[in-house]
Amino acid sequence: MSPESPDTAMLDALIARIEVTDPTVAQAAREHQDRLTKPRGSLGQLEDVSVRLAALAAVVPAPVPATPAVAVFVGDHGVHAQGVSPWPREVTGQMVANFLAGGAVVNALARQVGATVRVVDVGMSPEAAAVVAAAPGLDRRSVRAGTGDITVEPAMSRAEALAAIAAGAAVAEGLLAEGHDLLVTGDMGIANTTPSAALVAALLGADPAAVTGRGTGIDDATLAHKVDVVSRAVGRATADGVTADDPLGVLAAVGGVEHAATVGYLLAAAAAQVPVVLDGVIACSSALVAARLAPAARAAMFAGHRSVEPGASAALAALDLVPLLDLGMRLGEGSGGVLAVPVIQAAARVLAEVATFDGAGVTDKTAGQE
Numbered sequence: 490m491s492p493e494s495p496d497t498a499m500l501d502a503l504i505a506r507i508e509v510t511d512p513t514v515a516q517a518a519r520e521h522q523d524r525l526t527k528p529r530g531s532l533g534q535l536e537d538v539s540v541r542l543a544a545l546a547a548v549v550p551a552p553v554p555a556t557p558a559v560a561v562f563v564g565d566h567g568v569h570a571q572g573v574s575p576w577p578r579e580v581t582g583q584m585v586a587n588f589l590a591g592g593a594v595v596n597a598l599a600r601q602v603g604a605t606v607r608v609v610d611v612g613m614s615p616e617a618a619a620v621v622a623a624a625p626g627l628d629r630r631s632v633r634a635g636t637g638d639i640t641v642e643p644a645m646s647r648a649e650a651l652a653a654i655a656a657g658a659a660v661a662e663g664l665l666a667e668g669h670d671l672l673v674t675g676d677m678g679i680a681n682t683t684p685s686a687a688l689v690a691a692l693l694g695a696d697p698a699a700v701t702g703r704g705t706g707i708d709d710a711t712l713a714h715k716v717d718v719v720s721r722a723v724g725r726a727t728a729d730g731v732t733a734d735d736p737l738g739v740l741a742a743v744g745g746v747e748h749a750a751t752v753g754y755l756l757a758a759a760a761a762q763v764p765v766v767l768d769g770v771i772a773c774s775s776a777l778v779a780a781r782l783a784p785a786a787r788a789a790m791f792a793g794h795r796s797v798e799p800g801a802s803a804a805l806a807a808l809d810l811v812p813l814l815d816l817g818m819r820l821g822e823g824s825g826g827v828l829a830v831p832v833i834q835a836a837a838r839v840l841a842e843v844a845t846f847d848g849a850g851v852t853d854k855t856a857g858q859e
């Protein structure tokens with residue numbers, strides 16, 4: 490098996506397990522939602538979430554998720570050398586130590602909503618890894634020590650992308666086996682908003698200037714440079730013969746190891762018919778890859794929030810997913826996804842518990858007055 494055409498059997502099997510949802514279940518959920526004691530449509534997006542949850546679980550109402558978990562996939566990026574982020578690479582490792590100590594934002598938000606935090610090294614650089622050399626609690630599944638600089642070489646080989654997808658899928662399957670019934674994506678990787686923008690630009694054929702943002706915070710001149718870096722990365726991948734109809738090729742060419750792991754995580758959640766909440770631009774760009782690999786996987790995806798990063802909104806629009814929260818957040822770590830957990834739980838609980846007009850003896854509105 491050559492590195493250019495590695496064995497895709499694992500990915501093929503994972504994709505084959507993802508079933509298309511039954512539209513009659515969605516219809517039944519919508520009809521039940523319409524019988525609840527409230528004006529039809531009055532719960533807005535919550536109603537759509539409840540219908541999508543039921544369709545995913547293939548049962549009306551869907552079970553109310555009770556044990557959420559967030560996986561924070563960690564990786565570093567060769568493109569950091571191009572000066573696209575104001576932060577040094579060792580911050581990736583320092584934040585991993587912070588996650589493991591329970592001191593990061595995602596830890597506080599996870600405690601708020603009762604979610605478990607799993608921290609997974611899939612691609613830390615040696616600088617970052619040195620900081621957490623002896624960190625108990627870190628799930629070590631490193632596929633490579635940071636990606637290549639995507640302006641001059643592929644981020645990783647296809648075989649490495651497949652290995653990271655397998656790692657992410659295994660993390661999801663492990664969390665599900667532990668009883669978690671709602672998964673959230675998380676990420677940590679200094680410079681990873683650059684490959685995120687490159688993935689969105691390459692997969693959507695979008696103008697890099699329209700999908701590249703300020704990440705952790707850069708000035709106008711650095712943003713203009715970052716747009717050029719994204720353009721060069723996409724141009725290099727194209728020159729290498731990578732096309733938008735080859736999602737694995739695009740992922741390997743201009744993505745990141747944490748993106749690849751997130752793809753596997755999303756696909757495994759979809760295969761298990763378990764909802765998975767997307768956080769920010771890293772998750773949204775990974776979701777684009779996952780949906781290109783397996784269109785049916787979209788049914789399991791819920792957009793937790795609208796990240797400030799423009800690539801996130803572009804990806805969500807392409808996926809036809811509406812973000813649940815819009816708080817001007819741009820942190821990553823899974824923070825915005827975790828915050829959306831109670832909204833998703835609430836949507837399921839409403840469909841499961843609210844009385845119907847018939848059941849509660851409440852008079853429905855007069856027919857024909859839509």
Ligand SMILES: O=C(O)c1ccc[n+]([C@@H]2O[C@H](COP(=O)([O-])O)[C@@H](O)[C@H]2O)c1
Pocket residue numbers: 573574575576676677678679680681682683703704705706768769770771796797798801818819820821822
């Ligand atoms: O989730 C987002 O949309 C998001 C937006 C901006 C920054 N981040 C986080 O910040 C880091 C990447 O930012 P940068 O500027 O170094 O590319 C990485 O650790 C991400 O988790 C995340």
Ligand SMILES: Cc1cc2nc[nH]c2cc1C
Pocket residue numbers: 576580584676677678705820821822
């Ligand atoms: C401090 C810090 C925390 C983060 N969390 C996710 N990405 C981050 C980037 C930085 C720089």
